[in-house]
Amino acid sequence: MGAQGLDLATLQTLLESARGLTLACVGDLMLDRYVYGDVSRISPEAPIPVLRARRTVAMPGGVGNVARNVAALGGTARLGGVVGEDAAGAELAALVADEARIEDFIARSATAGTIVKTRYVSGGQQLMRLDEEELLAGAFERDDVFSGISAILLSDYAKGVVSDRLIRSAVWQAQNASVPVIVDPKGRDFARYGAVDLIKPNASELAGATGLPVGTDAEIEAALEALLAATTAKAIVVTRAGKGMSLMRRGEPAQHFPGRAREVFDVSGAGDTSLAALGLALGAGASLEQAVQLAILASGVVVGKSGTAVVTPAELIEAEVSQHAGAALAKVMALDDLAVEVEAWRRQGLKVGFTNGCFDVLHRGHVAYLAQARSWCDRLVVALNSDASVRALKGEGRPVNDLESRAVVIGGLASVDRVTAFDDPTPIRLIERLRPDVLVKGADYTRETVVGADLVESWGGEVRLASFTDGFSTTRTLERIAAR
Numbered sequence: 001m002g003a004q005g006l007d008l009a010t011l012q013t014l015l016e017s018a019r020g021l022t023l024a025c026v027g028d029l030m031l032d033r034y035v036y037g038d039v040s041r042i043s044p045e046a047p048i049p050v051l052r053a054r055r056t057v058a059m060p061g062g063v064g065n066v067a068r069n070v071a072a073l074g075g076t077a078r079l080g081g082v083v084g085e086d087a088a089g090a091e092l093a094a095l096v097a098d099e100a101r102i103e104d105f106i107a108r109s110a111t112a113g114t115i116v117k118t119r120y121v122s123g124g125q126q127l128m129r130l131d132e133e134e135l136l137a138g139a140f141e142r143d144d145v146f147s148g149i150s151a152i153l154l155s156d157y158a159k160g161v162v163s164d165r166l167i168r169s170a171v172w173q174a175q176n177a178s179v180p181v182i183v184d185p186k187g188r189d190f191a192r193y194g195a196v197d198l199i200k201p202n203a204s205e206l207a208g209a210t211g212l213p214v215g216t217d218a219e220i221e222a223a224l225e226a227l228l229a230a231t232t233a234k235a236i237v238v239t240r241a242g243k244g245m246s247l248m249r250r251g252e253p254a255q256h257f258p259g260r261a262r263e264v265f266d267v268s269g270a271g272d273t274s275l276a277a278l279g280l281a282l283g284a285g286a287s288l289e290q291a292v293q294l295a296i297l298a299s300g301v302v303v304g305k306s307g308t309a310v311v312t313p314a315e316l317i318e319a320e321v322s323q324h325a326g327a328a329l330a331k332v333m334a335l336d337d338l339a340v341e342v343e344a345w346r347r348q349g350l351k352v353g354f355t356n357g358c359f360d361v362l363h364r365g366h367v368a369y370l371a372q373a374r375s376w377c378d379r380l381v382v383a384l385n386s387d388a389s390v391r392a393l394k395g396e397g398r399p400v401n402d403l404e405s406r407a408v409v410i411g412g413l414a415s416v417d418r419v420t421a422f423d424d425p426t427p428i429r430l431i432e433r434l435r436p437d438v439l440v441k442g443a444d445y446t447r448e449t450v451v452g453a454d455l456v457e458s459w460g461g462e463v464r465l466a467s468f469t470d471g472f473s474t475t476r477t478l479e480r481i482a483a484r
Contacts, residue, residue: 006293008328008412009367011320014294015313016363017284019074024145025067025276026170027155027162027184029081029106030115030133031092032061039122049127051120060095060102061117063155065269065310066184069276070153071101072310073298075283080105080145082161088114088132105145115159133159140166146173150283151180153275154193158186167193180282183233184275185209195232197282200275202239214238217246217256224248237292239274239299245292257292259300273311274299321408328411332419335433338381341418342434345379353377354436355466356427358390360399362409372466373440374415382416383430386423426451437461 006014037053060068060079067077079102083089092114096104116132140161146152152170156162162183171194174181180197188209190199203214210230212223224236228250235249244259274295281291294316301311301319321328333341342352355373359366359382374380384406390399399406403421411419422430431439431452439456443465447453453463 006290006297006320007414008317008320008409009362009364010290011294011297011317012362013364013367014281014284014286014290015074015316017286018280019313020076021150021280021283022076022078022148023070023276023279023283024080024149024152024170025063025070025077025155025279026080026105026140026145026153026166027063027066028115028157028159029060029064029079029083029092029161030062030117030157030159031058031088031095032065033058033116033118035118035120037120037122039127049122051122051127058091058095060092060099061269062115062157062159062272063153063161064092064096065272066153066155066276067096067102068099069269069273069298069302069310070280071099072312073276073280073316074101074313075276075280076101076103078103078105078145078149080107080140080142082107082109082112082140084108084112084114085110086114088116105142107140107142139163143169143173146170146177149177149179151182151279153279154181154183154196155272155275156184156186164192167196171195180279182275182279182282184271190227190233191231193231193233195234197234198278198288199227199231199233199236200239200271200278201236202271203241206236206238214240217254220246220256221248221254224254235288237278237288237295239271239295244296245274247288247292249288255289255292257289257296259296269309270299270303273302273309321405321412328408331411331416332407335420335422335430338418338420339433342379342381342436346435346437350378351376351437352434353380353438353440354383354427354431354434355380355440356383356385356422356430358385358394358399359406359410360390360394360401362406367413367415369442369466370410370413370415373438373464374417376440376464377438379417380415381418381420381434381436382410383427384410384419384421386421389423389425392425428452428455431455435459435461439463440466443467 034057035053036055037051039049041050043050063081067079070077083092085108096102118130120127152174182198183193183196184200190209206223207214210223210226213219214223237245237247239245242259244257246256248254277295277298278291281294298311301315302309387403407419441450
């Protein structure tokens with residue numbers, strides 16, 4: 001994959017791999033309150049709007065929002081932070097207890113007050129934010145939060161929890177467990193974070209830490225290089241709002257990843273969402289490039305929501321489908337049009353491959369199968385069973401995804417050149433019409449049981465049997481979903 005984004009199959013595989021991972025989310029914890037109301041007049045006491053409150057919503061903020069995003073994306077978050085022994089702290093603890101995938105590792109302090117941020121909102125616009133943080137949060141020393149995890153996320157809001165001792169402990173625990181540490185930083189001294197795997201500043205924080213301009217790609221590259229020289233971090237990714245993200249590994253050139261064109265409603269918490277996505281992706285074994293692409297997708301979705309929001313796997317898939325639907329749909333053709341194109345390919349001397357199936361719930365096995373099929377030809381055509389045909393083969397309740405959805409997802413794969421559909425019990429009519437050079441089926445077939453094998457070989461074509469990835473099938477995927 002390049003910098004243009006995750007394809008649909010890779011995204012689905014990545015989200016499935018991230019499901020169930022446990023991440024340590026440690027840092028400055030706060031209570032986010034939103035007071036929503038109406039403004040219809042100006043105060044007679046001063047030239048300020050009068051907000052008539054209609055409802056109040058509260059949720060964990062700061063590192064608490066990172067944990068909420070990890071949980072919403074299917075992971076389990078071990079939430080570490082400090083709250084006071086006060087009413088706001090009790091409210092925060094109750095909110096965390098209501099989250100099924102967040103484990104409470106919160107320390108209670110008799111000397112530190114709970115940080116509360118209250119936003120007053122009318123007509124989708126924030127009128128004011130009130131911060132209550134007279135005391136910095138106390139020390140956090142619960143190192144048990146780091147046991148049995150797949151990644152460590154440190155969310156530093158410069159409120160006191162992400163201390164030098166905590167950083168040293170996190171890095172040491174991560175090195176022993178061979179898991180990544182990702183830091184969302186604050187301040188100017190990024191060297192204090194030590195040999196973490198990734199530091200994630202925004203453009204303003206990068207400028208503050210280096211004293212360099214960050215307006216252009218070239219300026220970003222110079223600032224990233226300077227920051228890596230001043231720290232022992234392995235890599236830095238800078239978030240650049242609508243411009244996307246830029247990544248630089250130590251000793252390698254920068255990579256720039258464009259942002260997604262989305263309507264921005266509220267940027268609150270977008271950094272928390274991208275931190276959660278980075279952590280889950282790297283914890284699942286994804287490359288840094290894939291992790292950055294997932295973070296761009298996730299933060300692009302969350303800015304279209306109101307307040308301190310989270311994103312779900314379904315929303316990410318929907319966003320990716322929407323992004324690529326045009327190109328994917330362009331690959332979908334009726335048989336008559338497809339026959340003309342296949343004949344044009346053949347005149348160009350291209351070898352045409354053909355395979356068919358339901359491809360209902362796409363998984364890693366499908367992706368590997370189609371990639372192998374494409375390696376045997378110059379152009380690959382995939383014929384999908386119609387919804388009625390799938391139902392006849394698989395029974396009631398199938399397909400899970402309708403024909404149009406399946407066609408868009410399959411069309412989104414780089415290995416697939418054209419997609420068509422058939423309603424007959426077998427694809428023999430399509431094979432006769434298209435006359436493929438290579439007929440591909442799965443290794444669970446034999447040459448003798450492949451429909452159309454004799455036909456294809458009669459005009460000099462070949463039959464190939466593609467291997468499956470062990471442990472992956474639509475049935476097993478649906479069983480895992482049902483068991484959760």
